[in-house]
Amino acid sequence: MSVIDSTRFDRLREFARPDRVFDFMAPAQSPVDVRHGPILYLEDVSVSFDGFQAINQLNLTIDDGELRCIIGPNGAGKTTMMDIITGKTRPDHGQVWFGSRHNLLTLDEPQIANLGIGRKFQKPTVFEALDVTENLELAMAGDRRVWKTLLARLDREGQARIDEVLETIGLTSARHRLAGVLSHGQKQWLEIGMLLMQRPRLLLVDEPVAGMTEPEMHRTAELLTRLAGQQSVVVVEHDMGFVRSIARQVTVLHQGSVLAEGTMDEVASDPRVIEVYLGGDEEAA
Amino acid sequence: MTTQTLLHERDRSRQAFLSRSTLLTSLVLIVGMLVVLVLNALPESSAWHVSNATVSLLGKYFTYMLLALAVDLIWGYLGILSLGHGAFFALGGYAMGLYLNAQTSPLPGWQSIMTYFPVAALAVLLAPGLLALVFGWLAFRSRVTGVYFSIITQALTFALMLAFNRNEMGMGGSTGLTRFYELLGFSLASEGMTVALFVASGMAVLLAFWLCRAITVSRLGRVSVATRDAEARVRFIGYRVDHVKLALFVVSAMIAGVAGALYVPQVGIINPSTFAPLFSIEVVVWVALGGRATLYGALLGALVVNYLKTVLTGVMPDAWLFILGGLFVLVTMLLPQGIAGVISTWRGKRHDGEEQDRQEVSA
Numbered sequence: 102m103s104v105i106d107s108t109r110f111d112r113l114r115e116f117a118r119p120d121r122v123f124d125f126m127a128p129a130q131s132p133v134d135v136r137h138g139p140i141l142y143l144e145d146v147s148v149s150f151d152g153f154q155a156i157n158q159l160n161l162t163i164d165d166g167e168l169r170c171i172i173g174p175n176g177a178g179k180t181t182m183m184d185i186i187t188g189k190t191r192p193d194h195g196q197v198w199f200g201s202r203h204n205l206l207t208l209d210e211p212q213i214a215n216l217g218i219g220r221k222f223q224k225p226t227v228f229e230a231l232d233v234t235e236n237l238e239l240a241m242a243g244d245r246r247v248w249k250t251l252l253a254r255l256d257r258e259g260q261a262r263i264d265e266v267l268e269t270i271g272l273t274s275a276r277h278r279l280a281g282v283l284s285h286g287q288k289q290w291l292e293i294g295m296l297l298m299q300r301p302r303l304l305l306v307d308e309p310v311a312g313m314t315e316p317e318m319h320r321t322a323e324l325l326t327r328l329a330g331q332q333s334v335v336v337v338e339h340d341m342g343f344v345r346s347i348a349r350q351v352t353v354l355h356q357g358s359v360l361a362e363g364t365m366d367e368v369a370s371d372p373r374v375i376e377v378y379l380g381g382d383e384e385a386a
Numbered sequence: 387m388t389t390q391t392l393l394h395e396r397d398r399s400r401q402a403f404l405s406r407s408t409l410l411t412s413l414v415l416i417v418g419m420l421v422v423l424v425l426n427a428l429p430e431s432s433a434w435h436v437s438n439a440t441v442s443l444l445g446k447y448f449t450y451m452l453l454a455l456a457v458d459l460i461w462g463y464l465g466i467l468s469l470g471h472g473a474f475f476a477l478g479g480y481a482m483g484l485y486l487n488a489q490t491s492p493l494p495g496w497q498s499i500m501t502y503f504p505v506a507a508l509a510v511l512l513a514p515g516l517l518a519l520v521f522g523w524l525a526f527r528s529r530v531t532g533v534y535f536s537i538i539t540q541a542l543t544f545a546l547m548l549a550f551n552r553n554e555m556g557m558g559g560s561t562g563l564t565r566f567y568e569l570l571g572f573s574l575a576s577e578g579m580t581v582a583l584f585v586a587s588g589m590a591v592l593l594a595f596w597l598c599r600a601i602t603v604s605r606l607g608r609v610s611v612a613t614r615d616a617e618a619r620v621r622f623i624g625y626r627v628d629h630v631k632l633a634l635f636v637v638s639a640m641i642a643g644v645a646g647a648l649y650v651p652q653v654g655i656i657n658p659s660t661f662a663p664l665f666s667i668e669v670v671v672w673v674a675l676g677g678r679a680t681l682y683g684a685l686l687g688a689l690v691v692n693y694l695k696t697v698l699t700g701v702m703p704d705a706w707l708f709i710l711g712g713l714f715v716l717v718t719m720l721l722p723q724g725i726a727g728v729i730s731t732w733r734g735k736r737h738d739g740e741e742q743d744r745q746e747v748s749a
Contacts, residue, residue, distance in 0.1 A: 187622060189618075210621040210622055211621055211625060211626045211627075214621070214622050215624040228615055229615060229616075230611050230615055235608055245624050245626065247629050250606040250609055250625070251606040253606075254605075295623065
């Protein structure tokens with residue numbers, strides 16, 4: 102009897118703790134819970150389009166602060182996987198968790214974006230009618246509601262943040278240029294810059310160096326490795342040279358599921374990987 | 387810096403609320419109104435005298451300009467092509483029509499509340515606003531975009547036309563509402579009323595122009611331009627695209643409603659033909675001709691096309707629709723940015739902020 106009483110008392114004391122707010126008063130979008138390690142957790146995810154099995158019982162875990170490269174031949178399901186994580190596509194079954202608190206399958210794109218998952222598209226997508234600074238301004242983390250957006254002014258702090266990101270992506274001198282007239286590589290960096298403005302916990306980057314020149318590619322590699330650690334970064338890429346230059350952990354996708362996982366060398370020496378992917382492209386591997 | 391860089395830089399001063407084009411447009415509107423008022427006050431014997439009929443006609447043009455502004459706000463800056471904006475215009479018009487009717491004979495049933503001007507004024511905003519809210523909520527939530535959205539807006543206005551044609555609606559059936567004699571206790575036939583309605587319409591255009599300008603230069607305006615050009619991207623950086631669209635759509639519908647309410651007392655009738663799809667399409671042509679994604683372009687387009695219509699339907703009434711169609715085709719092919727595009731090229735302002743907004747708009 103006394104045991105029950107004491108737990109009740111504890112609960113009461115817990116309830117009345119002055120250093121905490123009640124659960125219902127806490128901000129709706131609680132920070133991502135990564136105490137258990139993974140920031141992204143996909144389990145047994147499957148999706149098919151008109152009978153084509155794009156993702157087949159995919160299991161994938163990304164740790165907090167990790168830089169992960171995902172490679173795989175065309176049609177391996179890389180982009181579909183990103184669509185599922187960002188809420189664009191709903192899987193037929195399976196589970197997708199962001200940290201250990203947020204079930205991504207119950208949220209839509211803006212909610213997922215505001216939780217802290219940023220996405221860079223394969224084809225660079227920036228707002229071409231706006232200039233570089235305005236592109237970054239729109240992406241800046243903040244209140245996204247219509248009324249607040251109408252009244253929003255760029256404050257000193259926001260301006261400083263934009264300057265900082267401009268510096269990081271190397272577009273300071275092009276700050277007032279229209280995004281539409283930037284070179285292909287600059288657009289890619291601007292898009293990465295927009296992701297940074299969102300202050301995401303997890304960055305999903307789809308083919309960042311497609312169509313880039315060699316020096317541009319080096320810059321991008323540098324940029325992405327610098328980001329890892331502060332953020333978790335998942336890079337989907339075709340270019341093996343590029344993957345080798347940045348990757349610590351590599352996941353190979355094949356026909357919608359994970360074929361192999363490990364360091365680049367481990368993966369490259371895996372006979373199954375060589376057969377399905379690297380086989381025909383010995384030199385690049 | 388190289389000339390290349392200079393050419394493509396965005397001029398920040400044009401993004402401020404009080405840019406040169408805003409000041410110029412406001413000035414032209416105000417001075418234009420004053421000139422008309424002064425000329426109207428001249429004795430009728432004077433060669434410069436502007437008749438009351440002309441003042442009334444210009445007042446009607448003002449309401450059309452207001453409607454064009456409403457369409458441009460969502461089409462030019464948000465990429466939503468509404469081919470049913472006449473419906474919101476007509477609803478505002480019917481609200482005003484009911485009020486005007488109520489001044490001569492009491493209205494039956496619920497309509498009797500429209501006897502009071504504040505109620506009627508509220509209805510002018512709320513009837514189109516609520517319709518836009520419900521319709522827009524359903525459409526944008528389901529991500530109906532592009533041509534599909536345009537088609538259902540056509541269906542909406544067509545359905546309303548059929549409904550208002552029925553006598554059971556209590557809206558005068560196919561004849562619509564007429565018999566307007568008094569507004570706020572003053573006779574509609576009086577000279578003072580003609581001038582007052584002209585001034586009210588002109589002021590409404592000015593206020594709506596400033597409102598639209600304030601929206602388009604705000605961050606919300608940039609979000610809407612971004613939505614027009616890359617909707618998915620906007621969603622992935624965390625904006626609720628459906629809410630942005632809904633908000634602007636409702637504002638636009640309300641502006642159209644005010645336009646309709648000012649139109650009715652000046653024309654003396656509102657009937658279901660205002661709901662006709664053709665009218666809504668005509669409004670889009672005004673905006674396209676004037677230059678979408680520039681607010682002054684929409685105003686100019688509405689004025690020019692309607693002036694042409696007044697002149698040409700007098701000279702050769704049967705040819706007007708062919709001329710309008712031909713004009714639309716020619717402008718689309720030769721001047722994809724409309725009259726406003728010609729003006730900004732002519733002024734050598736190729737890197738005008740508004741010009742840049744339009745660069746991405748395909749004809």
